[in-house]
Amino acid sequence: MYWLGIYGSLNNSSIHTPGKCFARILATMEGVSQTFHFDVLIVGAGPAGAAAAFFASKQGLSALLVDAEQFPRDKTCGDGLTPRAMRMLEKMGLAGQLTATYRSNGLKLHGFGGSVTAPWPDSPFGEVGSACRRTEFDHLLVQHASAQPEVTTWLGATVHSPTLQGGRVAEVVVTHEGVDKQVRPRHVIVADGVRSTFGKQLGREWHRGEVYGIAARSYCATPLSDEPWIHSHLELRSPDGVAQPGYGWIFPLGNGFANVGCGALSTDKRPARVNTKKLLHHYADSLAVEWSFGAPSEVASALLPMGGAVTGVAGPNWMLIGDAAACVNPLNGEGIDYALETAELAIDLCTASKDFTLVWPFVLREHYGEAFMLARTLARALTYPQFLPVFGPVGLRVPILMRSAARLMGNLVTEEDRDMVSRVWQSAGRLMVGARSESPLWS
Numbered sequence: 001m002y003w004l005g006i007y008g009s010l011n012n013s014s015i016h017t018p019g020k021c022f023a024r025i026l027a028t029m030e031g032v033s034q035t036f037h038f039d040v041l042i043v044g045a046g047p048a049g050a051a052a053a054f055f056a057s058k059q060g061l062s063a064l065l066v067d068a069e070q071f072p073r074d075k076t077c078g079d080g081l082t083p084r085a086m087r088m089l090e091k092m093g094l095a096g097q098l099t100a101t102y103r104s105n106g107l108k109l110h111g112f113g114g115s116v117t118a119p120w121p122d123s124p125f126g127e128v129g130s131a132c133r134r135t136e137f138d139h140l141l142v143q144h145a146s147a148q149p150e151v152t153t154w155l156g157a158t159v160h161s162p163t164l165q166g167g168r169v170a171e172v173v174v175t176h177e178g179v180d181k182q183v184r185p186r187h188v189i190v191a192d193g194v195r196s197t198f199g200k201q202l203g204r205e206w207h208r209g210e211v212y213g214i215a216a217r218s219y220c221a222t223p224l225s226d227e228p229w230i231h232s233h234l235e236l237r238s239p240d241g242v243a244q245p246g247y248g249w250i251f252p253l254g255n256g257f258a259n260v261g262c263g264a265l266s267t268d269k270r271p272a273r274v275n276t277k278k279l280l281h282h283y284a285d286s287l288a289v290e291w292s293f294g295a296p297s298e299v300a301s302a303l304l305p306m307g308g309a310v311t312g313v314a315g316p317n318w319m320l321i322g323d324a325a326a327c328v329n330p331l332n333g334e335g336i337d338y339a340l341e342t343a344e345l346a347i348d349l350c351t352a353s354k355d356f357t358l359v360w361p362f363v364l365r366e367h368y369g370e371a372f373m374l375a376r377t378l379a380r381a382l383t384y385p386q387f388l389p390v391f392g393p394v395g396l397r398v399p400i401l402m403r404s405a406a407r408l409m410g411n412l413v414t415e416e417d418r419d420m421v422s423r424v425w426q427s428a429g430r431l432m433v434g435a436r437s438e439s440p441l442w443s
């Protein structure tokens with residue numbers, strides 16, 4: 001991709017601008033080991049962590065961005081960027097680079113004998129989406145964050161062994177280039193993804209009684225990779241014809257390939273008994289002629305905690321963001337937009353609050369509570385095998401429901417939305433919060 005040319009390849013395990021180490025990091029020698037002091041330690045350099053580093057620097061906070069992997073690295077994903085994600089990327093000065101390669105106008109939804117075209121709605125987030133392979137997208141974000149004046153980046157480095165004092169993270173160990181380094185941060189942003197191994201050490205718990213996703217993606221060569229619509233197939237059937245509780249997607253990438261994948265929804269009580277990789281091959285085969293697909297390559301699957309179904313997301317000086325906080329839309333599995341948004345919200349809080357324990361879950365609920373609660377309730381309905389075959393055909397034939405579906409699939413519901421569909425959604429959301437208050441939604 002062209003931006004790799006601009007920045008050069010990222011092989012160094014430590015990135016900093018000249019003088020940064022000495023000017024902004026107070027490194028002291030304590031016995032044989034060094035201790036580093038930063039305003040913010042950011043664990044994980046996916047979209048959430050890289051954005052947090054970017055916004056920290058904008059606020060004048062010194063930030064240490066750490067990731068266990070070297071970049072570029074792959075991340076199993078659909079690679080789709082909603083207008084909501086694009087608005088955050090615009091703030092970060094990156095939207096133009098992404099839309100130069102590929103722009104999406106909205107969704108085409110298919111299934112149950114129907115097809116509907118749903119342009120991205122006119123909304124505060126804009127009407128342009130994009131898509132980009134995560135190997136390239138995450139690399140771009142890490143490079144961009146690392147180029148900010150207050151950011152020091154350590155890659156191939158793992159954060160572990162927190163020392164807690166009254167719930168505060170006083171110190172952590174970062175194993176970097178074979179050396180254990182002590183880091184003493186004022187604040188810690190935990191952006192360590194779906195498994196959140198570091199978050200677990202702080203008490204993060206994922207509640208699998210709520211809906212979660214299992215999904216697989218692949219890359220298929222196609223001459224239609226500039227197609228400006230992303231495609232979702234709501235009627236997803238197994239090779240023996242049984243309707244599955246999920247959907248398939250084709251996200252063109254503008255580079256001769258499309259990201260082709262499928263996901264299914266599950267709960268502890270109604271686990272989706274689906275081999276997503278097999279289902280993906282069947283799905284891609286069924287569309288191979290229409291899209292002139294090559295064979296699916298780089299097939300990979302992953303789990304997705306969704307809809308805020310985790311607890312233990314904050315302590316006095318630490319906050320979980322992005323996937324670590326289960327900030328993923330239960331209806332479509334998209335989380336890059338929320339990863340970027342929660343990064344900015346968390347950094348804002350670093351400058352505004354002395355103790356995050358109660359205020360961070362409150363902020364998450366204020367921003368996403370209603371929408372996530374309703375979305376995961378609807379998603380839960382989809383885990384009942386009888387739901388889709390009955391309601392799917394109705395949904396695809398009633399325009400108002402389709403517009404609603406498009407909004408839900410695009411993560412585009414906000415308080416400002418004025419049309420009737422939004423108002424129904426918002427009111428229903430309020431009712432659901434009351435009705436389901438026993439369910440864990442951050443805390």
Ligand SMILES: Cc1cc2nc3c(=O)[nH]c(=O)nc-3n(C[C@H](O)[C@H](O)[C@H](O)COP(=O)(O)OP(=O)(O)OC[C@H]3O[C@@H](n4cnc5c(N)ncnc54)[C@H](O)[C@@H]3O)c2cc1C
Binds near residue numbers: 066
């Ligand atoms: C199959 C699938 C399809 C999806 N499709 C889409 C889509 O089309 N659009 C969309 O918006 N979202 C999609 N999502 C969701 C999206 O991938 C996530 O929401 C997004 O990656 C969240 O970013 P993150 O920064 O929170 O976590 P990640 O991108 O997972 O980054 C976490 C980082 O933390 C690092 N790390 C972990 N532990 C440590 C540690 N102890 N020390 C140092 N580093 C550590 C990891 O190496 C990793 O790089 C999809 C997910 C799946 C599984």
